[in-house]
Amino acid sequence: xxxxxxxxxxxxxxxxxxxxxxxxxxxxxxxxxxxxxxxxxxxxxxxxxxxxxxxxxxxxxxxxxxxxxxxxxxxxxxxxxxxxxxxxxxxxxxxxxxxxxxxxxxxxxxxxxxxxxxxxxxxxxxxxxxxxxxxxxxxxxxxxxxxxxxx
Amino acid sequence: xxxxxxxxxxxxxxxxxxxxxxxxxxxxxxxxxxxxxxxxxxxxxxxxxxxxxxxxxxxxxxxxxxxxxxxxxxxxxxxxxxxxxxxxxxxxxxxxxxxxxxxxxxxxxxxxxxxxxxxxxxxxxxxxxxxxxxxxxxxxxxxxxxxxxxx
DNA sequence: ACAACTTTGCAACAAAGTTGCAAAACAATG
DNA sequence: CATTGTTTTGCAACTTTGTTGCAAAGTTGT
Numbered sequence: 001x002x003x004x005x006x007x008x009x010x011x012x013x014x015x016x017x018x019x020x021x022x023x024x025x026x027x028x029x030x031x032x033x034x035x036x037x038x039x040x041x042x043x044x045x046x047x048x049x050x051x052x053x054x055x056x057x058x059x060x061x062x063x064x065x066x067x068x069x070x071x072x073x074x075x076x077x078x079x080x081x082x083x084x085x086x087x088x089x090x091x092x093x094x095x096x097x098x099x100x101x102x103x104x105x106x107x108x109x110x111x112x113x114x115x116x117x118x119x120x121x122x123x124x125x126x127x128x129x130x131x132x133x134x135x136x137x138x139x140x141x142x143x144x145x146x147x148x149x150x151x
Numbered sequence: 152x153x154x155x156x157x158x159x160x161x162x163x164x165x166x167x168x169x170x171x172x173x174x175x176x177x178x179x180x181x182x183x184x185x186x187x188x189x190x191x192x193x194x195x196x197x198x199x200x201x202x203x204x205x206x207x208x209x210x211x212x213x214x215x216x217x218x219x220x221x222x223x224x225x226x227x228x229x230x231x232x233x234x235x236x237x238x239x240x241x242x243x244x245x246x247x248x249x250x251x252x253x254x255x256x257x258x259x260x261x262x263x264x265x266x267x268x269x270x271x272x273x274x275x276x277x278x279x280x281x282x283x284x285x286x287x288x289x290x291x292x293x294x295x296x297x298x299x300x301x302x
Numbered sequence: 303a304c305a306a307c308t309t310t311g312c313a314a315c316a317a318a319g320t321t322g323c324a325a326a327a328c329a330a331t332g
Numbered sequence: 333c334a335t336t337g338t339t340t341t342g343c344a345a346c347t348t349t350g351t352t353g354c355a356a357a358g359t360t361g362t
Contacts, residue, residue, distance in 0.1 A: 027328055027339060048318085060342050065319065067340095081232035081292050085350090106278055111287065125276035127257055127291065132298025136262065140278065141232055141290045147283025178308060178359050199349085211311050216350065218309095236319090237349095 013037070024074035031055075031063050036076070045080050045090040045107070045116035080107050080116060081139050090118050106140045112149035164188070175225040182206075182214050187227070196231050196241040196258070196267035231258050231267060232290050241269050257291045263300035 017036050018028045026032060034055050039046060051064050068089060071077040080088045090107075106124060108117040124138050168187050169179045177183060185206050190197060202215050219240060222228040231239040241258075257275060259268040275289050 029327070029340065031341075058342095061318090062320085062343085063341060079234040081234045081290075083230040083232045083238075083290075085236060085238050087234070087236050108280070108284060119281065121281075122278060125278070127273055127276065127293060129259070129293070129295075130270065130272075130298070132301055133259060133295060134301070135293050135295040137294040139232075139234075139290075139292045139294070141292070142278060142280070142286050143288040143290070144280075144284060144286040147281070150283055150285070180309065180358070182310075209311095212349090213312085213351085214310060 013040070016040075020076065024071075024076055026070060026074060031059055032067055032070075034059070035064065035067050036071070039077060039089070039091050043118070045088040045118065047086050047088050049086070081141060082109070088116055090116070106142060108142045108144070108146065110146035110149055111143055112145055115146060115148075117146065164191075167191075171227065175222075175227055177221060177225060182210055183218055183221075185210070186215065186218050187222070190228060190240075190242050194269070196239040196269065198237050198239050200237070232292060233260070233267075239267050241267070257293060259293045259295070259297065261297035261300055262294055263296055266297060266299075268297065 014033070017033050017040070020036060021028045021032055035051060038051060038054055048064060048068065051068075052059075052061060055064070068077070072079060072089070075092055077089045078092050080090055082088055106119040106122045108119055109115075110117075124140050127135075127138065129135060165184070168184050168191070171187060172179045172183055186202060189202060189205055199215060199219065202219075203210075203212060206215070219228070223230060223240070226243055228240045229243050231241055233239055257270040257273045259270055260266075261268075275291050278286075278289065280286060
């Protein structure tokens with residue numbers, strides 16, 4: 001659900017979503033629209049479990065797995081590394097495309113509420129590697145307390 | 152196994168391992184020595200599966216789980232974030248203690264051979280956070296090709 | 303060497319993820 | 333808008349990964 005916005009906005013959003021799917025060469029189905037909508041209306045990251053809960057109406061676990069896999073492969077979302085053995089996904093920025101993720105922003109994971117924030121504004125600092133090593137992607141994960149969870 | 156070193160060195164290494172365990176308040180058992188030895192003789196990170204393979208002699212899966220948990224809790228090893236839903240562990244440096252991990256070095260994961268290197272020499276750059284956010288730990292994971300896997 | 307305590311291995315269980323296949327939904331035509 | 337070909341979904345069954353309780357075995361300290 002898009003919240004309390006009017007019908008016109010809902011239709012707009014719906015078309016935006018459909019277009020994202022089409023330009024990724026994915027057919028536009030109810031489950032995909034629902035999951036993509038969830039990502040668009042969340043500014044943090046989502047785990048498989050979150051999606052399973054939110055998309056309350058009957059949607060198979062397996063469909064969620066496959067949808068997420070498809071989205072990752074097509075460059076719509078990307079995986080954020082975690083220490084708790086749970087895969088978290090977040091929307092990609094424009095520079096990402098099929099098979100080529102260029103995600104250079106910092107992720108912040110709150111140790112209290114476990115929300116994952118994408119800090120787009122902040123650039124990933126460049127790190128010099130030992131000789132023989134080449135970088136294709138750098139991920140920065142910062143753990144700590146977010147603004148909401150401060151005492 | 153320590154390789155082809157002489158008997159004296161093996162005994163030395165054995166004592167070092169026992170001391171690490173003792174100062175962490177863990178009793179010295181065969182499984183723990185074997186797993187800790189594995190970490191000491193690997194300069195990268197190990198996943199549960201790696202340990203299960205290497206420690207070929209009969210050692211229960213469950214013992215490995217519990218040993219790793221104990222090591223993490225006591226500050227002997229720490230978890231490295233990954234994108235592939237597999238928990239990887241690496242030895243902690245001296246600054247780590249029970250319940251308090253101060254691991255500030257960069258990790259490099261080779262996309263070819265999936266070896267995880269700890270780049271101790273390289274400092275983690277400091278990142279400025281939005282107001283209200285406080286950092287407790289920063290992790291940097293770099294993906295790319297390692298020296299061995301270069302064509 | 304003995305008693306108190308910790309760790310191990312087994313069994314059983316729970317959670318997370320994958321694969322094959324038939325039915326349903328979608329896309330693209332006329 | 334109906335039909336055909338393709339893609340996606342949902343189900344069942346299975347694999348892999350991780351957890352818990354408990355008795356037997358091992359470790360520690362005296």
